[in-house]
Amino acid sequence: MLIPHRHRKTRFIAWVKVFLAYLAKIKDDLYQYWDETILDASMSPQILYLERLLNLRYDRTDIYIGEGYSHGPWVFTIAQPGTPEFYMDQEDDSWVYTYNDASGIDFVVHIPAFFSSVVDVPRIAAIVHKYKLPGKRFIIQKDL
Secondary structure, eight states, X not given: OOSOGGGOOHHHHHHHHHHHHHXXXXXXXXXXHHHHHHHHHXXXXXXXXXXXXXXXXXXXXXXXXXXXXXXXSEEEETTSTTOTTOOSSSSTTOEEEESSSOOXXXXXXXXXXXXXXXXXXXXXXXXXXXXXXXXXXXXXXXXX
16 A cells, blocks of 8 residues: 555545545546537537437437428418408419418427426427527427
8 A cells, every 4th residue: 555554544544535536526527528518519400419419318219309390381362351462463363472471390309298297398498499400490299
């Protein structure tokens, strides 16, 4: 042992072990932070990466991202009341549409229903908001 003979008491050795245990905890925390930082730096807004991140973060394999759906753009005829200013020509069969009325979801994050009671759903939304492309809309759906 590298401890001088006069310090080889049980109390001193216990103190050294406690001190080294704390240093080992700090080292483990540092390695965990490095792993999380590397994972954050390697993320991209692709769906595959978002799925991987969510599954790794919550240690699961059943969180997946599905296709979205669209409800627009809405198409109206001129004969429809309330839209007299929108028209393409003077005929009655003209169609008009605007992207202001377009609504839709670009992708859906599917999580298990029993999992949503354990995990904070706004936290999942915050993770997805961090990595998704700007302008993309999504919802979180609980699967049965």
